[in-house]
Amino acid sequence: MTTGTHQRRKERIDRGIKVRTEGIYALMSWRELVYLIMPRFVIIVGLLVAPLMIPDMYWQRVISIVCIYALLALSFDFLAHQVGLVSLGGAFFVGVGGYLSAVLNSVFGFAALLSIAVATLIGGIVCTLLLLPCLPLRGVYFAIVTLMYPLFMARAIEALDILGGTDGIMGIDSLPSAWMEQYFIIGMLLLFLFGMRRLVNTDLGLVLRAVKDNDQAVRASGMNITSYKALAVFIASAIGCFAGASLVHIYMWAGISTFALDFSVLPIAATVIGGSGTLVGPVIGCLILVPVSELLRDFGTLRIVFYSLILLAFVVFRSEGLMVYGQRKYHQIERWKKI
């Protein structure tokens, strides 16, 4: 058409800034920069501002719990979708980290932050060593063993009356101040989240993904897949142990309930809702599921029914997960362009 009026057509914003391959961008304007940064900005600022927006003590605590679950979901997503190990061991990691930190704090007198740090490291090592025997196996064995350990630990503590038995370990120090407690966990969640996103894009992360995609080819390339799996399990279980250790210091109590299967199951549900393999998705999933679970508390036992319905709806209608869906829609945002 050669009318004098200017012509316009629609163009996808991301078209211009993506270069050849995913993850490399060429930015030409402030608007494109904003387009690129906005989603990350929303997550970071949203998490940081949330406690200020909600003055209620109870809901501030819920935010901390969200972060705990988000860490577990992150660890699950990493193992399941980046390394190919389906872990039902959230409860195991939480329990090991929790009890370790509790013992370090109440028996050896470590300061709260120090005992969390040490419990994270040692817990990661302990969990990795205990899971090592099933790493060379393919298939469901890893899932079964990770499911078995927390059950075993809870019953062992109960029956042998060790580590405080059914009463648990009481009198654990909380973190120095309420604000610090709140922001320590939020900060660590953001750190682990973005650190993990970095990790999966490094060459090491690529090798881990290759172990999931095609372990035979990795072996044929002269790499011992068991040791890479062990490294991944260490990273994931250390994150889980960190979550458990933090939880114990929030509640100032470590008991058998830290081995409760909620810690295994809810992160998986959150991953399904948020979008598996995206790392951010599971965190978003927890941001939805945990508060919903709190809101449904009024319904008593019906809570689980509602909860299951929500999950069912997601699996049936949005099985790709919120994050994958949102990402696709975001990439499809268009602008008018003069031609």
Add this chain to the structure above:
Amino acid sequence: MKEGPILQIQEITKTFGGIIALNRVSFEVGEGEILGIIGPNGSGKTTTVNCITGFVKPSSGRILFRGKNITGKPPHKIADMGLTRTFQIMRPYFSLPAYKNLVIPLFSPRARRTGGWRGGGRRGDRNTVGIDILEEIGFERDSYVPFKVTSTLPTGYLKRLELARCLALKPELIICDEVFSGLSMSEIASMVPLIERLQMSGITLIMIEHRLRELFKVADRVLVLNFGEKLVEGSAAEVMADPRVREAYFGSEKVEEVMRHA
């Protein structure tokens, strides 16, 4: 060509339950040569590869690589010594862009020790070295092909990618499990000089093939397997002339036709 064997297979036997897949097979591979292994379906070719590269443990017998016993060692240790393989059913990392496939072998201990193909891994980052290897192996550098997601590549490129993965390790011996099969005539025609170039650069090759005409062009020696046993070993012409091979493999009329073309 005759500098002493790089690989010695001594009487290996492999049984799966009651089935004897390999029965006391012995052969040697000389430094720098191309050995072709042929045989009808089910004759034990791939099992031989699996035994040599450690993916399957032989029931008995010994395998020596450069004089060292590698029988029953895990695959990653064998690959680490420079004995690599391609897979008959290609095993690339389908979800990654083609060049990223090479980042993985370049990350391996061997590649980091040797610098990988032509030592480039020590200098540059693994992405660029990966693209270098792909160019060497026949991917067009200044096109989108090396950047395409692997699952969208045609078979010819996937076969090359299998070879590239071996090259990234700076191998001394590559076992090619049917790199020609499934390729068009023109794709094979471009593959043959590549194989010859690899031999020139000092790499020893064992080629398992069904495409005999092309194999006989490049192979220095050919070994025929049948029902898990070694039938004949010798030059292409000798193997072709052998009546036992005709019987076991080609069928007596077919061989005339193949001979005419070869």
